[in-house]
Amino acid sequence: MTERKILLTGAGGQIGQILTRALVDKFGKENVIATDISENPGFENTYFRLDVLDKEGMQRILEENKITDFYHLAAVLSATGEKNPARAWEVNMNGLLNVLETARNSKVDRLFFPSSIAVFGEGIDREKAGQNAVLIPHSVYGISKAAGENWCCYYHEKYGLDVRSLRYPGVIGYESMPGGGTTDYAVDIFFKAIEEGRYTCFLREDARLPMIYMDDAIRATLELMDAPADRIKIRTSYNLQGMSFTPAELFDQIRKLQPDFKIEYRPDFRQKIADSWPRRLDDSAAREDWGWEQKFDIAKLTETMYRGIKNRQLQKS
Numbered sequence: 001m002t003e004r005k006i007l008l009t010g011a012g013g014q015i016g017q018i019l020t021r022a023l024v025d026k027f028g029k030e031n032v033i034a035t036d037i038s039e040n041p042g043f044e045n046t047y048f049r050l051d052v053l054d055k056e057g058m059q060r061i062l063e064e065n066k067i068t069d070f071y072h073l074a075a076v077l078s079a080t081g082e083k084n085p086a087r088a089w090e091v092n093m094n095g096l097l098n099v100l101e102t103a104r105n106s107k108v109d110r111l112f113f114p115s116s117i118a119v120f121g122e123g124i125d126r127e128k129a130g131q132n133a134v135l136i137p138h139s140v141y142g143i144s145k146a147a148g149e150n151w152c153c154y155y156h157e158k159y160g161l162d163v164r165s166l167r168y169p170g171v172i173g174y175e176s177m178p179g180g181g182t183t184d185y186a187v188d189i190f191f192k193a194i195e196e197g198r199y200t201c202f203l204r205e206d207a208r209l210p211m212i213y214m215d216d217a218i219r220a221t222l223e224l225m226d227a228p229a230d231r232i233k234i235r236t237s238y239n240l241q242g243m244s245f246t247p248a249e250l251f252d253q254i255r256k257l258q259p260d261f262k263i264e265y266r267p268d269f270r271q272k273i274a275d276s277w278p279r280r281l282d283d284s285a286a287r288e289d290w291g292w293e294q295k296f297d298i299a300k301l302t303e304t305m306y307r308g309i310k311n312r313q314l315q316k317s
């Protein structure tokens with residue numbers, strides 16, 4: 001295998017911080033460059049401030065560092081996007097087009113683009129959204145991801161760019177904070193349980209959504225990027241399912257560890273976004289093509305989140 005040189009955009013975000021660490025562990029810190037529009041959140045590897053709308057800056061970093069593997073994570077997420085749709089479209093769409101063009105110009109070996117369950121909307125089997133279900137999203141975020149997947153496929157077909165993509169469900173972890181998505185409650189709830197003993201949930205108690213624990217999401221990403229190119233049959237984006245649960249089911253799990261924990265439900269605008277999303281995804285194509293298998297269920301996730309946050313607090317005090 002030739003030496004890998006990795007570049008990430010949006011590395012300061014919830015997934016980017018953990019993915020950067022995993023890539024540093026795998027390829028060495030001298031081979032991983034993290035970028036984001038914000039300040040360095042504390043990476044020890046090389047970090048550049050890069051706005052994904054700055055195409056020349058992006059091209060320069062790719063060329064000067066002979067990047068082989070490009071992970072494009074920067075985006076404006078679903079809930080934040082609804083507050084400023086034009087900005088979400090600009091960052092998500094023009095950012096991706098800059099990434100695709102510069103990756104093609106620099107002849108990178110592989111590009112990763114995260115899509116989302118937000119691509120789904122009208123006309124799907126909500127109990128199990130199929131890989132090839134119709135994409136009629138309701139949020140500007142979902143529209144940008146659906147268009148983005150198709151752009152990725154276009155660059156693969158037209159220019160042979162080896163683009164690979166996953167439709168992540170809600171990603172849950174405790175070592176980095178979520179950045180304005182509709183599934184963020186499933187992280188917040190643990191912190192509020194431990195810190196305040198009560199939580200006000202912005203989704204309804206029965207809002208079932210697909211979720212995935214961070215370790216599984218990172219492993220899926222690395223396995224997808226490691227798979228031989230001929231195993232990647234889908235060049236839009238693979239459905240990825242970890243587990244599905246409702247806020248009430250997560251509350252019940254946390255109560256097993258903290259019996260006096262209390263919750264109330266005050267759904268806001270994010271409920272409408274959640275209503276348009278599938279409750280579960282059919283990820284059989286990912287399983288068949290490159291061997292995807294999740295390891296975390298709701299019980300293991302709850303135990304890991306709860307103990308992890310508690311331990312961190314103990315270390316701080």
Ligand SMILES: NC(=O)c1ccc[n+]([C@@H]2O[C@H](COP(=O)([O-])OP(=O)(O)OC[C@H]3O[C@@H](n4cnc5c(N)ncnc54)[C@H](O)[C@@H]3O)[C@@H](O)[C@H]2O)c1
Nearest residue numbers: 010012013014015037051052074075114116168170171179
């Ligand atoms: N977290 C999830 O549950 C989830 C689910 C589905 C898909 N995704 C996708 O995964 C990717 C990473 O998500 P995340 O949860 O880490 O998001 P996040 O909001 O935590 O992080 C996104 C990062 O992008 C950066 N960014 C925003 N605008 C930028 C710009 N113009 N130039 C450069 N950087 C910019 C932000 O500073 C932030 O650090 C996104 O593409 C997101 O759409 C995430």
